[in-house]
Amino acid sequence: MKIVIITFAVLFLMLRQASGQATSIPASRQIAAEELVKLLQRSGKERPLLIQVGSHVLYAQAHIPGSEYIGPASSEAGLQQLRKRVQSLSRTKFIVLYCGCCPWSHCPNVKPADDALQAMGFTNVKVLYLSDNFGANWVEKGYPTAKGE
Amino acid sequence: MSATRKLTIAGTAVAALLLGVLLGKHIRPGSHSTPKQHPLAPDFTLTQLNGEQLTLSSYRGKVVLLDFWATWCVPCREEIPRFVELQNKYSERGLQIIGVSMDDSVDPVRAFAQQFHMNYPVVLGNAKLGEEYGGVLGLPIAFLLDQDGRIVKKHIGATAIDVFDREIAPLLSK
Numbered sequence: 001m002k003i004v005i006i007t008f009a010v011l012f013l014m015l016r017q018a019s020g021q022a023t024s025i026p027a028s029r030q031i032a033a034e035e036l037v038k039l040l041q042r043s044g045k046e047r048p049l050l051i052q053v054g055s056h057v058l059y060a061q062a063h064i065p066g067s068e069y070i071g072p073a074s075s076e077a078g079l080q081q082l083r084k085r086v087q088s089l090s091r092t093k094f095i096v097l098y099c100g101c102c103p104w105s106h107c108p109n110v111k112p113a114d115d116a117l118q119a120m121g122f123t124n125v126k127v128l129y130l131s132d133n134f135g136a137n138w139v140e141k142g143y144p145t146a147k148g149e
Numbered sequence: 150m151s152a153t154r155k156l157t158i159a160g161t162a163v164a165a166l167l168l169g170v171l172l173g174k175h176i177r178p179g180s181h182s183t184p185k186q187h188p189l190a191p192d193f194t195l196t197q198l199n200g201e202q203l204t205l206s207s208y209r210g211k212v213v214l215l216d217f218w219a220t221w222c223v224p225c226r227e228e229i230p231r232f233v234e235l236q237n238k239y240s241e242r243g244l245q246i247i248g249v250s251m252d253d254s255v256d257p258v259r260a261f262a263q264q265f266h267m268n269y270p271v272v273l274g275n276a277k278l279g280e281e282y283g284g285v286l287g288l289p290i291a292f293l294l295d296q297d298g299r300i301v302k303k304h305i306g307a308t309a310i311d312v313f314d315r316e317i318a319p320l321l322s323k
Contacts, residue, residue, distance in 0.1 A: 055219060057251045060276035062286055072253070074221050102288055103306065106223040132306070133287020147280075 022107045022127070025114055031096060031126040037143050040064075046094055048126070051085070053078065053113040054099035054134075062139050064098065065146040073099075073113035082116055091121045098127070100134025187299035190215065190292060191281040195249075195272035198259050203247070203272050206298060212239075212320045213294040214246045214313065217274065217285045220257045224307035225289040229265050231310040235317070236269045242321045243296075249274040251285060295320055 031039075040047065050067035052059050059069045070085060071078035086095065095117060099109040110127050117125045130137040139145050190213075194204040205213070216232060218225035229248075236246045248271035250258045255273055262271055279285035282292070293302040293316055302316055 055221070055251060056253045057274065057276050057279065058286060061279045061284055072221055100287060101219070102222050102224060108221050108223065135284050135286025136305070139284065139286055147276075 022104050022110045025111060025127050029114065029125060029127055030129040032129055033137055033141065033143060036064075036096060036126075036128055040144070048094040048096040049086075049089070050096050050098070051082065051113070052099065053082065053097055053109045054101040058101055058134065060147070060149060062134065062145045062147060064138070065144050067098070069149075070113075072101075072109050073097075073116065074108035078109070079112060079116050082113055083120065086117065086120065086122065089122075092124050093122065094124045094126075095122060096126045096128055098130065098134075100128075100130040100138065102133060104129060104131050187295070187301050190294050190298050190300050191278075192298075193278055193281075195274065195278070197270050197272050198255070198262055203270055205247070208245050208247070208294075209298050210296050211243045211245045212296060212317060213298070214244065214317065215249060215292040215294060216246060217249045217251055217279070217282070217288060217290045217292075219251045219288055220261045221252070222288040226261075228289060228307060229261075229267065231313075233266060233268050235310065235313060238314075239317060239321060244317055244321060245269065247272070249278070251279065251288060293317065293320070296323065 047066075050064050052063055052067050052069050053071070053073040055072055056069055063069070068085070071081045073079050073082055086093070089095075097110055097113045097117070099107050099113075101107060101109065114125060114127050190205060192204065192206045194202055197203050205215075214232070214235070216225075216228070218228070220226070232246050232248075236244065238244075246269040248267065248269060250271055251274050252258050258271060258273065261267075274285070282290075287305065289304075289307060291302075291304045291308060291313075292300050293304075293313075295301050301320070304312070
């Protein structure tokens with residue numbers, strides 16, 4: 001009996017942890033780096049609001065031009081900042097979230113940020129898929145990058 | 150070619166060969182063991198968690214493992230207990246691990262260091278330092294430095310402890 005309870009407890013914890021990971025973001029809400037680059041280059045198309053939800057030290061080194069730093073969404077302070085930033089926006093506003101602090105399967109920030117926007121009723125949110133990190137999958141690919149605060 | 154000229158050339162060649170052998174005996178084996186092509190790690194002075202200043206170049210003579218990490222980075226967190234083991238294992242032989250936290254504030258770093266009994270110095274990094282090291286745009290990143298402060302290895306992403314072990318041990322015996 002004890003073994004059964006322990007097994008269920010471990011499974012529950014594993015499921016709970018997995019639900020907070022980027023891997024549980026459905027493919028339909030992800031956007032590839034190449035796709036985002038093309039979209040940003042296209043004139044006349046609605047430009048999305050780009051929000052970086054990772055560390056400021058990483059943002060200051062390199063970020064997507066025009067994107068806004070909000071703070072790590074893995075913290076409550078970061079989530080509050082995110083909610084405050086989008087509160088007044090139309091729920092159909094096109095928003096792209098990104099981080100790239102760690103490999104996609106380990107990113108602690110994009111999933112909570114996506115969850116928060118879904119809970120607020122935003123219907124046009126995409127999360128930038130970066131398999132390894134922002135350096136390898138964006139900067140080193142030669143995609144547009146800005147530095148600084 | 151005259152016989153005298155041939156003898157002169159042969160004599161010169163033998164003399165050069167003997168000179169080479171004699172000099173060779175006085176050249177210490179391994180004197181070229183620190184390849185100069187390895188880049189020198191950018192020096193820095195940053196504040197440790199205990200408030201003291203840490204200057205990287207003051208660790209010349211030691212093998213240094215410079216670990217860029219953050220408390221919110223899951224793979225980084227998983228590596229820390231293994232670095233604590235490595236520091237214990239090779240401390241007396243001259244290994245010094247230095248943690249460079251890329252967190253935005255010091256409080257979570259201090260709490261983490263206490264909780265995980267980190268037995269090596271930790272400094273708070275910044276964007277400028279990241280750029281000097283070629284861009285720390287994803288964590289963890291570890292640099293292995295030889296006794297001359299040259300970067301001999303760079304690991305991007307979580308790395309198995311035995312990989313570090315295999316690379317550190319031969320450097321320590323130099």
